[in-house]
Amino acid sequence: MSSNQWEIGPIFRALMRNKVGAILIAIQIAVTMTIVVNSIFIILERATKIERESGIDEINSFYLTTTGFGSNFDPKSTATNDLELIRSTAGVLDAIQINAIPVSGGGWSMSFQTEPGEEKETEGAAIYMVDEHGINALDLEVIAGENFAAGDVRWRPAGVRDWPDNVIITKVLAESLFPDIGYQDVVGKTIYIQQNEPMIVKGIVDKIQAPWVGWDDLEHTVLTPEITEFESNRYYIRAQPGQRDAIMPIIEEALASSNKQRIIRGMRTVQETRERSYRADTAMIKILSTTMIILTIVTGLGIVGLASFSVNRRKKQIGTRRALGASQQAIVRYFMLENFLISTVGVLLGAVLTVGLNMLLVNIFSLNALDWYFVPAGMLVLWLVGQIAVFGPAKKAANIPPALATRTV
Amino acid sequence: MxxxxxxxxxxxxxxxxxxxxxxxxxxxxxxxxxxxxxxxxxxxxANPIPHKSEQLFYVQLDSWSQFEPAREPNEPPDQITWTEATNLMQAKQAFRQTAMASTGGVIEPTGQDDKPFMASIRLAFSDFFPMFDAPFLFGNGWSENNDTNRDYVVVISKATNERVFGGENSVGRTIRIVGENFRVVGVLDDWVLVPRFYDVTTGAFDETEEVFMPFYMKQELELSNGGNTNCWKSPEGEGFIAFLQSECVNYQMWVELRDQNEKDQYMDFLNNYVNEQKALGRFARPLNNRLSNVMEWMEIEEVVxxxxxxxxxxxxxxxxxxxxxxxxxxxxxxxxxxxxxxxxxxxxxxxxxxxxxxxxxxxxxxxxxxxxxxxxxxxxxxxxxxxxxxxxxxxxxxxxxxxxxxxxxxxxxxxxxxxxxxxxxxxxxxxxxxxxx
Known part of the structure; x- marks a missing residue:
C-alpha cells in the first residue's frame, strides 16, 4: 500500500496550514499522558502496599486498652482476672494481653544480633509481648520449633530492662539474622538483645507484620513470653468467625463493671485500624484515579471539539471530495489519520515528559523509578483515546452529502 | 461600550x-x-505564629552514638535527653525557654455520674505560655516558682474545663489527674495551631493538649513517655530514674531569642555546654548543635x-x-x-x-x-x-x-x-x- 493511498502527504500539508491547533492538541496529549502514566504507577505501588497481609486474623479480631488509676489498682490481678473473664466469654476464640497491635502504627522495637558485643551487625525487629495463647490468638503457625509453654511466661513490671530467656521469631527475621542456614536450623540458636543479653530462639512463625506499615523490614518481628504489669495494657481478642461485632460491647461492659479502678478505652477492630493506617494511601489512590479519569475526558472532549470545528469548516471541501469520488470510508480515514499524526507527536513528547516527571518524583520525593513498559503502554492508551475521540466527528464528516459541493454556502 | x-x-x-x-x-x-x-x-x-516565628528556636544537640548519626547524613536527633533538658533549663541562658514532653493520664471528675477519662498532657515550664502566646480564658500560666517547687498546678484546655467543671471559671479549684490532686491556675481558650508547631514529632496536625503540667512532674509522678522515645544505648540500671538519666531522647526544647546577637550568644553557650559534657565522657560526636526557627524547623521535619x-x-x-x-x-x-x-x-x-x-x-x-x-x-x-x-x-x-x-x-x-x-x-x-x- 503506497503512502499515496493513505494520503499522508495531503494530511500533513493541511496540518501545516493550521499548526497551532495541532500543536495544542499534541501538547495536551503529552501532558495528559505524563499525568496518567505517573498516576497509574503511583496507584499500583500504593495498591501493592495496601494488599500486603499482616499475617493475623484481621477480620475476627479487635482490641482495647485498659488504664488503671488510683492507689488501689493492682495490674497483676487485673490482668489475670481480665484474661480469664475474656477467654471464658462465649464467642471468644482466644485472647491475650499484648503491648502493641500489628498495622496500628505504634509499637516497640529492639536491635538483635547473632554475636554479643558492640559494633556488631544488627537487625531491628518489632516486639510483641504475649503469653502461650499468642500463637492461637494471633492466628500464627509455628513452622519450626515450638510455642511458648505456660512456664516460659513471666511478669514484666514497668521500668524493667532485661528480657525473657526464650523468643519466637518470624521466618523472615530468621533468614535475615542467619542468611547462611535454613530457617528450620535457627531453632535453638542464641541471639542477643541489647548487645549482650542472650535469648534462645524457641520457635519460628510463618508471618506477622510489625506495627509500622511504612517500615522496610515489616516482617522483622519477635514474640517474647511476658505479661506486662503496666498501668495501661492492651487486650487483643480473636472472636469466633462472625461473632466479633456481637461480643465487642459485651466484653467492654464486662471489663468495665468487673473493676472500677480503670477505664476501658480505644476499643477498635483490627479491620478499622488497617483502614486508618492505610488511609493516606487509599485517599491518594482515589484522588489520582479521579484526576486521571477527568483529565482524559477533558482531553478527549477537547479533541472532539476541535475535530468538529475543523469538520464544519471543511464541509465544502469534504463535499467536493465526495463529489469527486472519495468514499465515506476515505473521509473517516482522513480524520483518523490526521489525529493519529498529531497523537504520535503528542505521545512521543509525552514519553519524554513522563520519564522526566518520574525522575523529578524520584529525586524530590524518593518515589521508585518507573518500569519501562509503563511508557509504551501509556502511549498506546493515549493513541486510543485520540482515535476514539475523533471517530464521532469523522463519522459526521463522512455523512456530508456530495451535493453540498454544488451549493454556494 | x-x-x-x-x-x-x-x-x-x-x-x-x-x-x-x-x-x-x-x-x-x-x-x-x-x-x-x-x-x-x-x-x-502556614506560619502558625507569624509575629514571632523568627524569634522562637528549636534546640537540637548531637548526643548520639559515635558510630552512627541519629539521622542520615549527619543530623542530630530531633529530641533531647532528660539530662540536657534539665541542665539547659537550669542554665537559663535564653530570654525565655521551655523544655517539654508529652504524656497522658486519667482525669477523675468529682461528679458522681461522670466517668473517668484519659487526657493528653503536655509537660512544660512556665515560659511555655508567654512563648507560644497561649490564649487564656480564665487565670494564667503558673509561675517559675511553681516549676522549681514542683507544685501540683495545672492549666487545662477549654474542652477539659467544660467536661470537668461545666465551663465555669475553675481557677483555684482542684482537679484529680493521674491519681493526684492538682490546683487549676488557668483555663485556656480555644487554641488551634496549624501546624501544632511546638511539637511535630508525633504528627504536625495533632490538637493542642487537654492538660498542661509542670515539667518536673514527670520525675515526681513517674509519668509515662508520650511521643517517640529513641535510644542509641540502653539505660544503665533498672527503674524510672535510670531511664531518665539514660541517653534516650524524648524531650523537646524551645528558646526565645530576640535578635541575632542573642542567638549567637546562645549558640556559644550550647557549644560550651557540649564541650563540658565531652569532658565528662559524653557527646562522642563532633560539635553539631542546631538552632532552627519555627519555619526552618517545619521544613526540616517535612511538615508538608x-x-x-x-x-x-x-x-x-x-x-x-x-x-x-x-x-x-x-x-x-x-x-x-x-x-x-x-x-x-x-x-x-x-x-x-x-x-x-x-x-x-x-x-x-x-x-x-x-x-x-x-x-x-x-x-x-x-x-x-x-x-x-x-x-x-x-x-x-x-x-x-x-x-x-x-x-x-x-x-x-x-x-x-x-x-x-x-x-x-x-x-x-x-x-x-x-x-x-
Whole structure:
C-alpha cells in the first residue's frame, strides 16, 4: 500500500496550514499522558502496599486498652482476672494481653544480633509481648520449633530492662539474622538483645507484620513470653468467625463493671485500624484515579471539539471530495489519520515528559523509578483515546452529502 | 461600550452553547483541582505564629552514638535527653525557654455520674505560655516558682474545663489527674495551631493538649513517655530514674531569642555546654548543635506531606491541560467567526475594538469558570475531608484570600488563554472574508 493511498502527504500539508491547533492538541496529549502514566504507577505501588497481609486474623479480631488509676489498682490481678473473664466469654476464640497491635502504627522495637558485643551487625525487629495463647490468638503457625509453654511466661513490671530467656521469631527475621542456614536450623540458636543479653530462639512463625506499615523490614518481628504489669495494657481478642461485632460491647461492659479502678478505652477492630493506617494511601489512590479519569475526558472532549470545528469548516471541501469520488470510508480515514499524526507527536513528547516527571518524583520525593513498559503502554492508551475521540466527528464528516459541493454556502 | 461588548459576548457564548460549556467546565475543573490542592498545601505550610516565628528556636544537640548519626547524613536527633533538658533549663541562658514532653493520664471528675477519662498532657515550664502566646480564658500560666517547687498546678484546655467543671471559671479549684490532686491556675481558650508547631514529632496536625503540667512532674509522678522515645544505648540500671538519666531522647526544647546577637550568644553557650559534657565522657560526636526557627524547623521535619505536594503539582498540570484545551477551542471558535469579524472591520471597527471585544468574551468565560472552580474546590475539600478523616479538619477551610485568588487565577489564566486566539482573530483581512460572502 503506497503512502499515496493513505494520503499522508495531503494530511500533513493541511496540518501545516493550521499548526497551532495541532500543536495544542499534541501538547495536551503529552501532558495528559505524563499525568496518567505517573498516576497509574503511583496507584499500583500504593495498591501493592495496601494488599500486603499482616499475617493475623484481621477480620475476627479487635482490641482495647485498659488504664488503671488510683492507689488501689493492682495490674497483676487485673490482668489475670481480665484474661480469664475474656477467654471464658462465649464467642471468644482466644485472647491475650499484648503491648502493641500489628498495622496500628505504634509499637516497640529492639536491635538483635547473632554475636554479643558492640559494633556488631544488627537487625531491628518489632516486639510483641504475649503469653502461650499468642500463637492461637494471633492466628500464627509455628513452622519450626515450638510455642511458648505456660512456664516460659513471666511478669514484666514497668521500668524493667532485661528480657525473657526464650523468643519466637518470624521466618523472615530468621533468614535475615542467619542468611547462611535454613530457617528450620535457627531453632535453638542464641541471639542477643541489647548487645549482650542472650535469648534462645524457641520457635519460628510463618508471618506477622510489625506495627509500622511504612517500615522496610515489616516482617522483622519477635514474640517474647511476658505479661506486662503496666498501668495501661492492651487486650487483643480473636472472636469466633462472625461473632466479633456481637461480643465487642459485651466484653467492654464486662471489663468495665468487673473493676472500677480503670477505664476501658480505644476499643477498635483490627479491620478499622488497617483502614486508618492505610488511609493516606487509599485517599491518594482515589484522588489520582479521579484526576486521571477527568483529565482524559477533558482531553478527549477537547479533541472532539476541535475535530468538529475543523469538520464544519471543511464541509465544502469534504463535499467536493465526495463529489469527486472519495468514499465515506476515505473521509473517516482522513480524520483518523490526521489525529493519529498529531497523537504520535503528542505521545512521543509525552514519553519524554513522563520519564522526566518520574525522575523529578524520584529525586524530590524518593518515589521508585518507573518500569519501562509503563511508557509504551501509556502511549498506546493515549493513541486510543485520540482515535476514539475523533471517530464521532469523522463519522459526521463522512455523512456530508456530495451535493453540498454544488451549493454556494 | 463595555456593556455592548458584554452583550456581544453573551450572544456569542449562547451561539455555541456546547462549546462554551466545554470551555467553562474545563477551566472550572482545572481551577477547582488546583485550588483544592493549593489550599491543603497552603494550610500545611502556614506560619502558625507569624509575629514571632523568627524569634522562637528549636534546640537540637548531637548526643548520639559515635558510630552512627541519629539521622542520615549527619543530623542530630530531633529530641533531647532528660539530662540536657534539665541542665539547659537550669542554665537559663535564653530570654525565655521551655523544655517539654508529652504524656497522658486519667482525669477523675468529682461528679458522681461522670466517668473517668484519659487526657493528653503536655509537660512544660512556665515560659511555655508567654512563648507560644497561649490564649487564656480564665487565670494564667503558673509561675517559675511553681516549676522549681514542683507544685501540683495545672492549666487545662477549654474542652477539659467544660467536661470537668461545666465551663465555669475553675481557677483555684482542684482537679484529680493521674491519681493526684492538682490546683487549676488557668483555663485556656480555644487554641488551634496549624501546624501544632511546638511539637511535630508525633504528627504536625495533632490538637493542642487537654492538660498542661509542670515539667518536673514527670520525675515526681513517674509519668509515662508520650511521643517517640529513641535510644542509641540502653539505660544503665533498672527503674524510672535510670531511664531518665539514660541517653534516650524524648524531650523537646524551645528558646526565645530576640535578635541575632542573642542567638549567637546562645549558640556559644550550647557549644560550651557540649564541650563540658565531652569532658565528662559524653557527646562522642563532633560539635553539631542546631538552632532552627519555627519555619526552618517545619521544613526540616517535612511538615508538608509529600503526597500533598505531589497532588499540587499534578493539579497544576491538570490546569495546564484544561487551559490548552480552552486555547484550542477558542481558536476554533474565533476562526469560525472570521466572516463576522471581517464584516465588523469593514464597517469601521478598529483592531483594538475587536481585541477588547473578544477579551471581554474570554473574561466572561474565565469568570464563569472561576465560579464553577470555586464550587468544585469546596467539593474537593469536602472530598479530602471524607477521604482523610478527622485529622485534616483544620486543613480544609477556604478563606477569603483563597476564594479571591481562585477567581483571579481563573480570570488571568483564561485571559492569557484567550490572548493568542483573539490576536489571530483580529488579524483577519476584512476583504478576504467579505469576498466569499
Amino acid at each position: 463595555f456593556t455592548y461588548y458584554l452583550r456581544l459576548a453573551f450572544k456569542s457564548i449562547k451561539r455555541n452553547p456546547i462549546l462554551s460549556a466545554l470551555m467553562i467546565t474545563a477551566i472550572g475543573l482545572g481551577i477547582g483541582a488546583s485550588m483544592t490542592t493549593v489550599t491543603v498545601n497552603y494550610l500545611m505550610s 506531606a509529600d503526597d500533598a505536594q505531589i497532588m499540587m503539582w499534578v493539579s497544576f498540570m491538570f490546569l495546564l491541560v484544561c487551559l490548552l484545551n480552552t486555547i484550542g477551542l477558542l481558536l476554533a471558535k474565533f476562526t469560525g467567526k472570521a466572516s463576522e469579524i471581517g464584516l465588523r472591520r469593514a464597517v469601521g471597527a478598529s483592531k483594538t475594538d475587536l481585541f477588547i471585544q473578544h477579551l471581554v468574551e474570554t473574561a466572561c468565560i474565565g469568570v464563569a469558570g472561576g465560579i464553577l472552580g470555586l464550587g468544585l474546590a469546596f467539593l474537593g475539600l469536602e472530598g479530602i475531608k471524607s477521604l482523610y478523616g478527622e485529622f485534616v479538619q483544620n486543613l480544609v477551610g477556604l478563606d477569603f484570600t483563597m476564594m479571591a485568588s481562585a477567581i483571579l487565577l481563573a480570570l488571568v489564566s483564561s485571559i492569557l488563554a484567550g490572548m493568542y486566539p483573539t490576536w489571530r482573530a483580529c488579524n483577519i483581512a476584512p476583504a478576504s472574508q467579505l469576498k466569499s460572502q
